[in-house]
Every structure is written in structure tokens, then in C-alpha cells.
Amino acid sequence: MSTRQTRTGEGRGLPRRGDTGAPRQEGTAPRTSPEGSPGGPPARDRRPRAVPDRPRALAVPPGGWPGGAGAVAARFLALGLIVAVALWAVAPLASAGNWTGTAIVAAVTAAGLYVYLTPRRMPAKYLLPTTLLVLAFQVFPVVHTMSLALTNIGDGHLGSKQEAITAIETSSVRREPGSAEYRLTVAERDGGLAFLLAAGGRAYAGTAEGLRPLEGATLGPGGRITAADGYTVLTSAQASARSAEITELAVPVEGGAIRSQGLSRAYQGRAELTYDAGCDCVTGSGSGSGPEKAWRADEEQGRFVAADGTALPQGWKVDVGLANLAAALTDPRINAHFLGVFGWNLVYATAVVALTAALGIAVALALHHPRMRAVRAYRTLIVLPYAMPAFAMLLVWRDMFNTDFGLVNRVFGLDVDWLGEPFTARLSVLLVQLWLGFPYMFLIATGALQTIPAEYLEAAQVDGATAWQRFRKVTLPLLMLALSPLMVSSFAFNFNNFNGVFLVTAGGPFPADNPTVGATDLLITYTFRLAFGQQGAQYGLASAMSVYVYLIVAVISIVSFRRTRVFQEVDR
Amino acid sequence: MNRRPGAAGGGRAGGLVLRHAAAVAVTAFALFPILFVVSAALNPLGTLSSATLLPGGADLGNAADLLTTTPFLTWYANSVLIAGLTAAASVAVSAVSAYAFSRFRFAGRRIGLVALLVIQAFPQFLAIVPLYVIFSVISDNWPAFGLNSVWGVTLLYVGGQVGVNTWLIKGFFDTIPKELDDAMLIDGCTPGQAFRRVVLPLSAPVLAISALLVFIATINEFLVASVFLTGDDSRTLAVGLFSLLADQRNANFGMFAVGTLLTAVPTVAVFQFLQRYIVHGLTAGAVKG
Numbered sequence: 091m092s093t094r095q096t097r098t099g100e101g102r103g104l105p106r107r108g109d110t111g112a113p114r115q116e117g118t119a120p121r122t123s124p125e126g127s128p129g130g131p132p133a134r135d136r137r138p139r140a141v142p143d144r145p146r147a148l149a150v151p152p153g154g155w156p157g158g159a160g161a162v163a164a165r166f167l168a169l170g171l172i173v174a175v176a177l178w179a180v181a182p183l184a185s186a187g188n189w190t191g192t193a194i195v196a197a198v199t200a201a202g203l204y205v206y207l208t209p210r211r212m213p214a215k216y217l218l219p220t221t222l223l224v225l226a227f228q229v230f231p232v233v234h235t236m237s238l239a240l241t242n243i244g245d246g247h248l249g250s251k252q253e254a255i256t257a258i259e260t261s262s263v264r265r266e267p268g269s270a271e272y273r274l275t276v277a278e279r280d281g282g283l284a285f286l287l288a289a290g291g292r293a294y295a296g297t298a299e300g301l302r303p304l305e306g307a308t309l310g311p312g313g314r315i316t317a318a319d320g321y322t323v324l325t326s327a328q329a330s331a332r333s334a335e336i337t338e339l340a341v342p343v344e345g346g347a348i349r350s351q352g353l354s355r356a357y358q359g360r361a362e363l364t365y366d367a368g369c370d371c372v373t374g375s376g377s378g379s380g381p382e383k384a385w386r387a388d389e390e391q392g393r394f395v396a397a398d399g400t401a402l403p404q405g406w407k408v409d410v411g412l413a414n415l416a417a418a419l420t421d422p423r424i425n426a427h428f429l430g431v432f433g434w435n436l437v438y439a440t441a442v443v444a445l446t447a448a449l450g451i452a453v454a455l456a457l458h459h460p461r462m463r464a465v466r467a468y469r470t471l472i473v474l475p476y477a478m479p480a481f482a483m484l485l486v487w488r489d490m491f492n493t494d495f496g497l498v499n500r501v502f503g504l505d506v507d508w509l510g511e512p513f514t515a516r517l518s519v520l521l522v523q524l525w526l527g528f529p530y531m532f533l534i535a536t537g538a539l540q541t542i543p544a545e546y547l548e549a550a551q552v553d554g555a556t557a558w559q560r561f562r563k564v565t566l567p568l569l570m571l572a573l574s575p576l577m578v579s580s581f582a583f584n585f586n587n588f589n590g591v592f593l594v595t596a597g598g599p600f601p602a603d604n605p606t607v608g609a610t611d612l613l614i615t616y617t618f619r620l621a622f623g624q625q626g627a628q629y630g631l632a633s634a635m636s637v638y639v640y641l642i643v644a645v646i647s648i649v650s651f652r653r654t655r656v657f658q659e660v661d662r
Numbered sequence: 663m664n665r666r667p668g669a670a671g672g673g674r675a676g677g678l679v680l681r682h683a684a685a686v687a688v689t690a691f692a693l694f695p696i697l698f699v700v701s702a703a704l705n706p707l708g709t710l711s712s713a714t715l716l717p718g719g720a721d722l723g724n725a726a727d728l729l730t731t732t733p734f735l736t737w738y739a740n741s742v743l744i745a746g747l748t749a750a751a752s753v754a755v756s757a758v759s760a761y762a763f764s765r766f767r768f769a770g771r772r773i774g775l776v777a778l779l780v781i782q783a784f785p786q787f788l789a790i791v792p793l794y795v796i797f798s799v800i801s802d803n804w805p806a807f808g809l810n811s812v813w814g815v816t817l818l819y820v821g822g823q824v825g826v827n828t829w830l831i832k833g834f835f836d837t838i839p840k841e842l843d844d845a846m847l848i849d850g851c852t853p854g855q856a857f858r859r860v861v862l863p864l865s866a867p868v869l870a871i872s873a874l875l876v877f878i879a880t881i882n883e884f885l886v887a888s889v890f891l892t893g894d895d896s897r898t899l900a901v902g903l904f905s906l907l908a909d910q911r912n913a914n915f916g917m918f919a920v921g922t923l924l925t926a927v928p929t930v931a932v933f934q935f936l937q938r939y940i941v942h943g944l945t946a947g948a949v950k951g
Contacts, residue, residue: 182803216762227821234792456681477929482922
């Protein structure tokens with residue numbers, strides 16, 4: 091911590107780093123500061139303000155600055171640490187020629203050095219770690235999702251056009267009589283598979299990127315490579331464990347690819363589909379025996395389409411503009427049930443927050459009494475649902491609601507198809523979420539109750555307030571002050587509580603005539619099935635849907651914050 | 663210390679009985695499914711269909727199966743390491759920034775606070791694709807923090823937790839009278855010293871609760887862990903136990919129940935450990951009048 095300061099003897103009178111320009115000014119400033127003058131008005135409303143150049147040595151004991159040797163040492167330590175981390179981080183980026191990454195690391199390092207080495211008092215000293223973490227792991231994913239929403243990324247549209255061409259060519263490789271053969275050794279490098287190939291006394295290394303000559307290979311008795319610098323040769327057991335990967339691996343070469351045949355041989359085959367840059371199309375006979383055909387590149391769809399309308403499965407990622415966002419609104423498969431799902435989604439999130447908060451606060455209040463016994467035992471037991479792994483307990487609850495052998499029916503002697511009827515299914519997911527969520531509210535309410543000064547309640551009692559009035563006018567407003575941001579967070583979480591619905595009902599029960607939307611579906615489970623369902627992964631469309639979900643939640647959050655006192659608290 | 667005025671005049675004992683009745687009812691609601699899991703864990707048959715609320719018999723066959731047929735202890739060590747580190751790191755980082763938001767006034771403070779809340783409304787699991795992009799880049803350059811690394815996932819979890827924790831802790835800091843830090847400042851301390859010597863010790867309850875919440879959220883986290891920690895050595899409890907039930911749900915239910923209970927042990931332990939910090943009325947007497 092750079093703000094760490096000690097007042098050691100040696101430190102006295104040493105100017106701090108960065109202060110050399112105007113040590114006098116700082117030293118004299120406190121004497122003129124009203125806050126520092128003894129006997130001055132109490133500094134009730136003066137808060138430490140983050141104004142640059144505000145004398146930090148305010149009210150220094152005569153004879154020394156607090157920024158002594160300790161502070162200097164702390165700054166040097168910070169300097170060393172930041173530079174060391176930066177050097178470690180930048181080395182692989184620079185060696186890979188990644189200048190954007192290098193520039194980002196340099197900018198972050200510069201910001202860190204500036205913030206932590208300047209003697210000024212800056213809020214940034216406190217805020218930098220949070221800022222960096224939030225930027226990297228929250229802001230960037232959101233922004234990136236929004237950019238993905240503008241593309242057709244998904245199964246068959248994952249990479250660039252060149253990658254798609256390579257995939258088309260290598261996957262169409264067929265063996266031909268008289269094609270080149272190699273002795274194969276399967277090896278590993280940095281976790282990736284590599285083929286070590288030997289033919290005619292020459293050695294090559296092949297990966298999915300391509301083939302290159304191999305230096306420093308040791309040839310064994312059978313003509314196979316037994317060792318090579320930088321590669322780990324797999325044992326036959328290891329190789330058979332990865333046989334699926336090995337069969338898949340095609341090393342692209344001119345006019346075809348090298349594929350394995352078993353674990354010790356490889357052949358070079360000819361690609362039956364080849365890309366022709368002249369017509370920007372893929373030509374060949376497709377599945378081997380068919381007539382010669384041409385698939386033209388369609389830059390709008392990001393795939394190769396033949397004259398008869400068929401397309402090759404491997405495509406590439408292209409920008410589709412607002413098509414995904416528009417599809418989410420106009421595609422009848424998607425928007426038909428949007429309002430119904432949205433309505434239940436609102437009810438679900440609101441009910442979960444209200445129920446968990448009400449029960450949590452009620453229990454916290456019941457236990458918050460000076461003469462209450464066994465509080466600790468109650469607290470430990472009541473918080474147990476929160477300690478249980480949620481995903482596991484969701485599955486347990488699902489089985490407890492089972493009609494035939496479910497515990498709920500057995501214990502209460504009922505024969506209810508809990509998860510099979512829309513109403514009971516909705517009741518069930520709410521009950522499960524109440525069970526999972528109320529201990530959290532209970533914990534927070536317990537913590538918040540302890541911060542309410544007893545004087546407030548005593549004063550209210552002296553003024554003749556009844557117990558209900560004391561609760562309504564003193565305890566509850568103060569509790570809500572602490573709880574409301576968490577309730578809004580809880581709302582946002584439950585609005586998208588994928589596990590809470592998906593693991594219990596999977597969105598069901600589904601009406602007989604419509605298997606796409608169930609009674610307990612939230613927008614997010616509904617989107618999930620649409621985007622990742624039978625048609626294969628459509629990340630672009632899913633991103634567009636999640637942008638909508640996010641906008642809805644963000645708007646609701648902001649509106650609820652305006653209604654609670656949170657924003658007033660922000661302004662305080 | 664924090665002496666709450668007594669219950670409504672008259673019927674004090676009755677009030678206490680009601681309080682106990684409510685507490686017992688809620689405790690029963692809380693314990694009912696857990697009891698089922700306990701009995702399923704002890705159930706000698708180890709299947710879902712034979713599990714009852716009260717154990718019909720008891721042996722440790724399910725536990726023995728779990729320990730011998732799965733790498734349960736590796737999952738366990740990974741989960742505790744990740745959750746513990748995430749809790750410690752995110753509370754430390756959040757407390758520092760919460761102090762700035764609570765005590766300093768600076769340009770961008772309001773926007774920063776609101777942005778922290780709004781940004782975390784984003785459905786995390788749909789950000790899986792971008793997060794995967796980030797981690798592919800990290801894996802290429804710094805494998806120690808990349809895919810299949812507990813350190814990288816820890817960093818990701820910390821990043822996901824700082825927003826809500828900053829809010830939680832800031833709310834508590836706001837209730838600590840500013841007169842206390844002002845007194846420290848007048849006595850010649852820096853804000854950093856006031857933070858460490860006054861605000862932090864007084865905030866032990868909220869720091870404990872935040873750490874507990876993060877620990878629980880992290881040890882329960884499934885989706886991110888299932889995507890980023892796929893190696894045999896790096897799986898967490900959530901991923902491992904889920905795979906157990908995905909294979910054979912009925913037959914493995916006993917083992918699953920044992921694993922569920924053992925997963926809860928570190929959380930309960932952390933709660934017990936932190937409970938002494940959740941003490942009454944720390945600030946109630948600090949500033950009188």
C-alpha cells in the first residue's frame with residue numbers, strides 16, 4: 091500500500107518522492123488550514139476531499155512529515171512490483187508481435203505508476219484495482235457480446251473465411267492410389283497434437299496449421315521418429331485415449347492434406363473440394379461421386395452456396411448488421427410468446443425478491459431481541475440452505491416434487507403433479523427459490539439490524555412511539571437503506587436465474603401444441619433453447635437476445651433505484 | 663451494548679414464545695430438504711427412488727464409493743482454494759474502493775457507483791463466449807492464468823464479485839460516523855491510516871458477511887467452471903458432482919448426496935469461523951450524542 095506511512099526517526103525531514111519541487115509549500119500549508127488549527131470549529135461537515143494538491147501533511151506534528159522513509163520505501167516497493175508484473179506480462183505479447191496487447195499493458199502500467207507513485211491524495215489509488223477488474227471481466231464481455239450480436243457467429247460460422255476454406259479442403263480429403271505415405275508418430279506440444287512424419291529419411295512435423303521440416307529428430311529402427319526436440323511423444327495408451335482427436339487432425343498441404351491411418355501410418359490425400367480464388371468459389375464433386383459443382387462465396391451469409399441453393403456446412407463469420415436484433419423482434423418463432431414470457435419473468439423476479447426479503451427480514455427481527463435465547467443455533471441452522479450447493483439442491487428439489495416417488499407428495503400424502511401443471515410448477519419454482527434465497531436476505535438483514543444505533547429506537551420510545559411505529563418509522567427505513575441495493579441486485583439476478591428454472595422444470599410444463607415455450611420459462615431459458623437448441627449454436631442470435639434481456643434488466647434496475655433511496659444515498 | 667427497547671408493553675414472555683415459534687417453523691422449512699439429502703447419503707441402497715426423509719438404514723457405503731471411484735478430493739481442494747482466494751481478494755479490493763466511494767468526493771463518483779450496479783445486471787452466462795475469447799488470449803500468452811487454471815478462474819470470479827461487494831461494503835461504511843475518521847485526520851493521520859485503523863476494524867461484520875457471500879457464490883458456481891475448468895486436475899466440486907448425476911441419476915444419487923453434504927462443510931465452517939465477527943452494535947456506542 092503506497093499510502094502506508096510511518097513516522098520513524100530516520101524519516102523525519104526527508105522529502106517524499108515527487109515533493110522535491112515544493113517541499114516548503116506543503117510544510118507550511120497546514121498552519122493556514124482552518125481544520126488544522128487547534129480550537130477551531132469542529133470539522134463536522136468537512137470530509138476528506140479528493141482535491142489535487144490539498145496539503146496532505148495536514149496537521150502534522152511539528153518536526154516531521156508523515157511521508158517518511160516508510161512511505162518512500164512503500165513507493166519503491168510499489169514501483170518494483172508494478173514494473174515486475176508489467177515486464178512479465180509484456181514478454182509473451184512482445185515476442186508474439188501483439189502490439190495492441192503490448193500497448194494495453196503499457197497503458198495500464200503507466201496508469202498504475204502514475205496513481206501509486208504520485209504523492210497526491212487520489213481516489214484512484216483506492217479505485218484502480220476495482221476499475222481494472224470490472225473493465226476486464228464485466229465491461230469487456232458486455233461490449234463484446236454486443237459486437238457479437240451484429241454477426242452471424244455460431245456453429246458453422248466460427249472463424250474467418252480462410253479458416254473455412256482450409257476446413258472445407260481438409261475435410262474433403264480422400265485417399266488415392268499411389269499417394270504419399272509416411273511413418274507416423276503422434277506427439278504433443280504445448281497441449282496440442284502434432285504428427286511427426288518420416289518418409290525417405292526426411293522428418294516433418296505437422297499440425298492443424300501446416301507441415302514444416304523437423305530438425306533434431308531421432309529415427310527409430312522401424313523408420314519412425316522416436317524423439318524430437320520440443321515435442322513429447324505420446325505412448326500408445328495416451329494416443330489411443332486421444333484417438334478421436336488424432337482421426338480428426340488433418341495437416342493441410344498443397345492440394346490436399348495428410349491424415350492418419352491408425353496410430354503409426356499417415357497418408358497424403360487429395361482434396362476433392364478446392365478453393366478457386368479466381369471465381370471466389372469452391373469447386374469439386376462434393377461427396378466423391380457426384381458431378382462437378384461450384385459453390386460461390388456469399389459474403390452476406392458467410393458461406394459457399396451452389397446454384398441449386400445448397401450450401402457447404404463450413405462457413406465463416408460475417409457482419410450481419412442489425413439482422414439479429416431485428417430477428418428477435420420480427421421472427422414469429424421468437425416474438426410470438428415474448429410478452430407472456432416477459433410477464434411471468436417479471437412476476438417471478440419480483441415475487442422471489444419480495445418473498446425472500448420478507449421472510450429474511452421477519453426472521454432477523456424475530457431473532458433480534460436481547461432476551462432471545464439460542465440465537466446462534468437458530469442462525470446457524472437457518473443459514474444452512476444458503477450453505478448447501480445451490481445447483482445440487484435445485485436438482486434435489488426437482489426430485490422432491492416428483493409425482494410418483496417425490497418426497498413432497500409422500501410426506502403430505504398428496505398426489506399432485508407439481509411440475510406438470512402450470513400453476514403448481516410456478517409455485518414450485520418460487521418455493522425452491524424462496525428456500526434458496528431467504529437465508530441471504532436474513533444474513534444481510536441481521537447485519538443491517540446491528541448497525542442501527544440503539545439511540546434511535548430509545549429516542550422513539552421516549553417520544554412515545556409504539557413498537558409498530560418504531561419498526562415502521564425507524565427500523566424498516568434504515569433496513570431498507572441497507573437492503574435496497576441488494577434487493578435490486580437480487581432482482582437482476584433472479585430475472586436471469588437460469589439455474590433456478592432450468593434445473594427444476596427446464597422451463598416446462600409445455601403445452602401440448604407448442605413445445606417452444608413453457609409455463610415457467612424465463613426470457614433467458616427461452617432464449618437459451620432458441621439459440622442453443624436443436625438448430626445448433628447461434629451465438630449471434632443469442633447475443634442479440636441477451637442484449638435485449640440486459641437492456642430490460644438495466645432499465646428496470648435504474649427505475650427501481652430511482653424509486654428507492656439509493657440514488658439519494660449516492661448523492662449524500 | 664445494543665439494547666433494543668423491549669417488545670410492546672405487556673406480553674413480553676408471549677412475544678418471546680412467538681419469536682421462538684416463528685424461528686422453529688422457519689428452521690424446519692430450512693432443514694427439511696437437507697434432512698432428505700442426509701438420509702439419501704446414508705441410504706444403503708444409494709438410489710434416488712429408495713431415498714426417504716428419515717434414514718431407513720445407515721452405512722457409509724456411498725461415501726466410500728465417492729472417495730474410491732471419483733477424484734473427489736481433488737475437486738474438493740480446487741473448490742476450497744478457488745472460493746477462499748476469491749473471497750479474500752474480492753473483499754480486499756472492494757473494501758478499498760468502497761472506502762473511496764464512501765469518504766471521498768470526486769468527479770465520476772456518482773457515475774462510477776451507478777455503473778457498477780448497472781453493469782452487473784448483464785446475464786453472466788450469456789457472456790460465456792466473450793469470456794472464452796478473453797481466456798483463449800490469456801492461455802496463449804500467460805498459460806498460468808489461462809484455461810484449466812484455478813488462478814485465471816479466480817481472477818474472473820473476483821472481477822465478477824467486486825461490483826456488488828463494493829456496494830455492500832460502502833453501505834456499511836456510510837453508517838460509520840465520519841466524525842471518527844475526521845478525528846483521526848485531525849490527529850495527523852492520512853486517510854489511509856484512518857481507513858486501516860478505524861473504518862476497517864469497525865467494519866468487521868460487513869467484511870465477514872461479504873467474504874461469506876462470495877465464498878458461497880463461488881463454491882456454487884457451475885457454468886463458468888464447467889467451461890473453463892475441464893481438465894481432470896482442475897475440476898471443481900460443482901462440475902464434478904454434476905457429471906456424477908448426469909451419468910446415472912438414479913444409481914449415483916447416494917454418492918451425489920454425500921458429495922452435496924461434503925460441499926456444504928467448508929461453507930458452514932467459514933460461517934462458524936466468521937460468526938464471531940458478526941458482533942452486536944459495533945458503532946452504537948462509538949459516537950454519543
